[in-house]
Amino acid sequence: MGKIKVGIIGTGNISGIYLQNGGRFDSMEIVACADLDVERAKARAAEHGIRGCSVEELLAADDIEMVINLTIPQAHAAVCIQALEAGKHVYVEKPLSVTREQAQRILETAERQGLRIGGAPDTFLGGGIQTCIGLINEGAIGTPIGATAFMMSGGHESWHPDPAFYYKAGGGPMFDMGPYYLTALVSMLGPIARVTGSARKSFAERTITSKPKAGEKIAVEVPTHVAGVLDFANGPIGTILTSFDTKGGSTLPWIEVYGSEGSLLVPDPNNFGGTVKLRKAGQQEWTAVPLTHANTENARGIGAADMARAIANGRAHRASGDLAYHVLEAMEGIHEASASGAHYVMKSSCERPAPIPAGMSDYELDQ
Helix, strand or coil: CCCEEEEEECCCCCHHHHHHHHCCCCCEEEEEEECCCHHHHHHHHHHHCCEEECHHHHHHCCCCCEEEECCCHHHHHHHHHHHHHCCCEEEECCCCCCCHHHHHHHHHHHHHHCCCEEECCCHHHCHHHHHHHHHHHCCCCCCEEEEEEEEECCCCCCCCCCHHHHHCCCCHHHHHHHHHHHHHHHHHHCCEEEEEEEEECCCCEEECCCCCCCCCEEECCCCCEEEEEEEECCCCEEEEEEECCCCCCCCCCCEEEEECCEEEEECCCCCCCCCEEEEECCCCCCEEECCCCCCCCCCCCHHHHHHHHHHHHCCCCCCEHHHHHHHHHHHHHHHHHHHHCCCEECCCCCCCCCCCCCCCCCCCCCC
16 A cells, blocks of 8 residues: 655644654655745754755645645644645644634635545544543443543743743634543544633733743733533533643543443543543442553654545545534634623534544554
8 A cells, every 4th residue: 555645844843753653654654844944844854864845845746645734823724725725635733723714714625625634633543532432432431421621731831942822812721732622522422512611811921931932921812711611412511621820730630521320531632542540330449441542652643644544545534624623613612602601502513533443553544
């Protein structure tokens, strides 16, 4: 089976793990990378033995069939549309875009061009959440009733080298980390029917304490403490709390799913593995469940690799544009519900991604 040739646009920090993992999948081959800073692209390319070039050169390259878009969120829509119009399939880092309107244009362009669009996060394809999906599907907790999700952080200005964009339009804790949590919840419980929420901007200004920009001030433009309620189409009710304002930390779990016959402790959706725990009705203790799936380390890029395999074989890809759009709409809907004081009824839906078969090896993809 031939590999689909892929080019990366955006050679910031996250490009390293995509390039590192790209060669481990048998469905794609990363052959080039590009950046607005061409010299940075060439330096990154030299590390991995591929060609570095300008964005225009990459999009004009006849051998590249698919683009992985790793630019900053504010540039996602423009780069995705540019790549699609150049005849390339596109897989984009989260979120799909910073607004629904931009994201709709991406999906419409892909449909018009007859091309695929996919999007991160792909952590739900890791062994931890895939094990949870299997448990729910086989009825280990009975009928799902509800779920909780918590992303509690003090903010990125203490560690990120350039954290300002986390506090600008398209940033904030919901848009930054919400995609991991909401994608995991949708993959386990199905699409969301309506949302509501409350959001606040706790601090008007943040001071960077990480190098190299320590001491610089960031004017905060987005809510930094966001609480949402999710009504899933199949009946469960979820709650999600995302925060950059918990300076003293938290002991809350990442995700729990509650069913008619038990509860499930889901590992960190920002990672691929972790510990899964189950507690049946009437039991006093949680029991660790052995993971049934591989890809428990940092397998970022598996969503793009799955999309490449799906393109070759004509099946649906799991980290789909429809899923990414649905999650984006839910995040925007929570913010809008807070501003309006009313529920936001979802306009989109999506299919639950097909589970990965159990028993496969790391970096191995089904047909």
